[in-house]
Amino acid sequence: NAGVTQTPKFQVLKTGQSMTLQCAQDMNHEYMSWYRQDPGMGLRLIHYSVGAGITDQGEVPNGYNVSRSTTEDFPLRLLSAAPSQTSVYFCASSYSRATTSNGYTFGSGTRLTVV
């Protein structure tokens, strides 16, 4: 089924470890983004990309890196995990960043725990 696929669904990391959260979409969407969801905080934008080779920072970028080598993939890298990065991470995409027709398509999320 077409959509946004995130892997893994669950992950436990030790403080200081690094890892990559994967996000792939098969809808030929130009715009992709990463959010984190924390209780009482709603969704906060980490990084976004308006097309292959173009990325930019969102509201809470510190401790995270992204790259966009293809239209389909937008991985999120945690450089040195900290307990404050315990959260649920969502990848979202749309045809373009100005798209308003059907909002964003979200992945099912990655629940990350840093101990």
Add this chain to the structure above:
Amino acid sequence: AQSVAQPEDQVNVAEGNPLTVKCTYSVSGNPYLFWYVQYPNRGLQFLLKYITGDNLVKGSYGFEAEFNKSQTSFHLKKPSALVSDSALYFCAVRDATGGSYIPTFGRGTSLIVHP
């Protein structure tokens, strides 16, 4: 700057009764407004949007929302609630005049429909 407020952390309603989930917003120009729903352990799903035109917008699963410019509100409504409507609901806004094109999400409102 743009912002959105969902003043209720939780809304409780009996099955069969009408429901309202409140949202107020602030933008510099005209707003584009969205509602999303998140079921447990799932990503957000687009419900409906207001771009322009009729102030009453109809969306998925029998939901509708009313845009009120003078009160800067976009409340989500449904005439008869179902237990299956129990979920987390997010309002989002972005400035229609452009800028970053990135929407701002509210903190979410948990809707609980009692049998």
